[in-house]
Amino acid sequence: xxxxxxxxxxxxxxxxxxxxxxxxxxxxxxxxxxxxxxxxxxxxxxxxxxxxxxxxxxxxxxxxxxxxxxxxxxxxxxxxxxxxxxxxxxxxxxxxxxxxxxxxxxxxxxxxxxxxxxxxxxxxxxxxxxxxxxxxxxxxx
Amino acid sequence: xxxxxxxxxxxxxxxxxxxxxxxxxxxxxxxxxxxxxxxxxxxxxxxxxxxxxxxxxxxxxxxxxxxxxxxxxxxxxxxxxxxxxxxxxxxxxxxxxxxxxxxxxxxxxxxxxxxxxxxxxxxxxxxxxxxxxxxxxxxxx
DNA sequence: TAAATAAAAGATTTTTTTGTCTTTTATTAT
DNA sequence: ATAATAAAAGACAAAAAAATCTTTTATTTA
Ligand code: FES
Ligand code: FES
Numbered sequence: 211x212x213x214x215x216x217x218x219x220x221x222x223x224x225x226x227x228x229x230x231x232x233x234x235x236x237x238x239x240x241x242x243x244x245x246x247x248x249x250x251x252x253x254x255x256x257x258x259x260x261x262x263x264x265x266x267x268x269x270x271x272x273x274x275x276x277x278x279x280x281x282x283x284x285x286x287x288x289x290x291x292x293x294x295x296x297x298x299x300x301x302x303x304x305x306x307x308x309x310x311x312x313x314x315x316x317x318x319x320x321x322x323x324x325x326x327x328x329x330x331x332x333x334x335x336x337x338x339x340x341x342x343x344x345x346x347x348x349x350x351x
Numbered sequence: 352x353x354x355x356x357x358x359x360x361x362x363x364x365x366x367x368x369x370x371x372x373x374x375x376x377x378x379x380x381x382x383x384x385x386x387x388x389x390x391x392x393x394x395x396x397x398x399x400x401x402x403x404x405x406x407x408x409x410x411x412x413x414x415x416x417x418x419x420x421x422x423x424x425x426x427x428x429x430x431x432x433x434x435x436x437x438x439x440x441x442x443x444x445x446x447x448x449x450x451x452x453x454x455x456x457x458x459x460x461x462x463x464x465x466x467x468x469x470x471x472x473x474x475x476x477x478x479x480x481x482x483x484x485x486x487x488x489x490x491x492x
Numbered sequence: 493t494a495a496a497t498a499a500a501a502g503a504t505t506t507t508t509t510t511g512t513c514t515t516t517t518a519t520t521a522t
Numbered sequence: 523a524t525a526a527t528a529a530a531a532g533a534c535a536a537a538a539a540a541a542t543c544t545t546t547t548a549t550t551t552a
Contacts, residue, residue, distance in 0.1 A: 211352045211444060212444065212445075213539075213540090214446065214539075214540065215539080215540075217444075217445050217446040220445060220458075221445055224457060235498095237497095237498065237499085238498085238499080239498090248540080248541055248542080249541095249542090250541065250542050250543070251540060251541050251542080253499080253500085254501095254540095254541090256499085257499075257500060257501080260499085260500085261500090267498090267499060267500090268498085268499080268548085268549070268550095269497080269498055269499045269500080269547075269548045269549050269550090270496085270497055270498060270499080270547095270548060270549025270550045270551090271496065271497045271498070271549070271550045271551060272497085272498090272549090272550065272551085273497075273498050273499065273548090273549065273550080274498070274499080275499085303352060303353065303358075304353075304358050304361060304362055304492075305355065305358040305359075306491060313491060314490060314491075315490060315491055315492065316365060316481060316484070316485050316490050316492065317361075317469070317472075317473075318490075320465075320468050320469045320471075320472045321469060323465055323468055324465030324466065324468060324469055325465070327461045327464060327465045328444075328458070328461045328462060328465060330461075331458070331461050332458075340457060343457070344457050349455060349456060349457050349459075350447060350454060350455075350456055351445075351456065351457065354509075354510095355509075355510065356509080356510075376528095378527095378528065378529085379528085379529080380528090389510080389511055389512080390511095390512090391511065391512050391513070392510060392511050392512080394529080394530085395510095395511090395531095397529085398529075398530060398531080401529085401530085402530090408528090408529060408530090409518085409519070409520090409528085409529080410517075410518045410519050410520090410527080410528055410529045410530080411517095411518060411519030411520045411521090411526085411527055411528055411529080412519070412520045412521060412526065412527045412528070413519090413520065413521085413527085413528090414518090414519065414520080414527075414528050414529065415528070415529080416529085493552100494551105494552085495550105495551090495552080496549100496550085496551080496552095497548100497549080497550080497551095498547100498548090498549085498550100499546105499547085499548080499549095500545100500546075500547070500548090501544100501545080501546070501547090502543105502544080502545075502546090503542105503543085503544075503545095504541100504542080504543075504544095505540100505541080505542070505543090506539100506540080506541070506542085507538100507539080507540070507541085508537100508538080508539070508540085509536100509537080509538070509539085510535100510536080510537070510538085511534105511535080511536070511537085512533105512534080512535070512536090513532105513533085513534075513535090514531100514532085514533080514534095515530100515531080515532075515533095516529105516530075516531070516532090517528100517529085517530070517531090518527100518528090518529080518530090519526100519527080519528085519529095520525100520526085520527080520528100521524100521525090521526085521527095522523100522524080522525080522526090
């Protein structure tokens with residue numbers, strides 16, 4: 211479903227939503243250590259998210275990454291599409307050129323439900339709200 | 352979700368279920384052409400399925416691949432796991448070391464629900480029955 | 493202003509996946 | 523038996539994804 215880079219991206223964004231803020235930025239090194247993820251690879255991913263204004267950062271001492279108020283209002287759908295491209299939620303599970311309910315492949319019905327359920331949550335839940343739930347329910351990242 | 356190899360495997364098996372039989376075997380070249388899939392790569396995949404007794408084959412003139420009665424009773428779950436390994440349906444969508452409802456990641460609920468939906472169909476539907484539905488509903492492969 | 497810090501950017505390497513080609517082996521039909 | 527056929531197996535190449543290292547740029551604190 212998601213590339214390795216995308217998995218790291220989602221986890222890093224959620225980590226920032228929970229543990230960082232404009233007043234308490236956190237560096238790649240710390241994030242990588244907390245998530246047990248390759249440091250340099252994560253840095254690349256964070257740069258890409260930053261370029262696309264999905265996360266915020268400042269350089270220099272006491273710098274690092276965090277989510278602005280604006281960033282917290284975005285959704286994971288945007289994060290996912292930033293890393294894995296815009297077709298993640300529209301592609302046929304068998305790799306056929308188009309996915310459609312009118313002309314479905316044999317796995318379409320289940321696959322479509324699978325994707326849409328996930329897609330719906332990722333599209334409609336703000337990252338900030340998700341973070342609150344993670345803290346409330348003590349979910350792992 | 353599925354690797355490219357696995358997608359080809361599923362499609363090839365379904366193609367065989369619909370178009371081949373013990374009396375009418377079909378060669379890699381024909382399958383590859385029909386599915387528009389790289390010939391030599393498909394050959395590798397079919398060999399692996401054959402070694403694991405998920406499809407049948409004979410060499411030589413008028414030889415080729417087909418599904419025996421036994422093969423038709425197997426499920427796509429077995430095909431998938433033969434190619435992509437046994438963890439496909441148990442892995443956390445974020446790549447966390449374990450996926451469990453007791454200690455879920457933030458995407459677990461959706462991911463699990465729909466993954467299980469797919470898993471259930473692939474596990475409980477015999478390939479032969481699936482093939483009948485494909486013919487009945489004229490689904491694409 | 494200078495030194496220290498941390499992200500941004502660029503270049504490279506490694507690993508995995510995908511795809512190709514060649515040789516061998518088994519089977520069949522002549 | 524022999525020739526033709528097609529899968530099996532092995533070796534190889536290309537492309538993509540993942541991971542690493544180095545240099546540059548911006549920022550802050552002393
Ligand atoms: S057509 Fe294959 S998943 Fe929709
Ligand atoms: S724990 Fe992540 S999908 Fe189940």
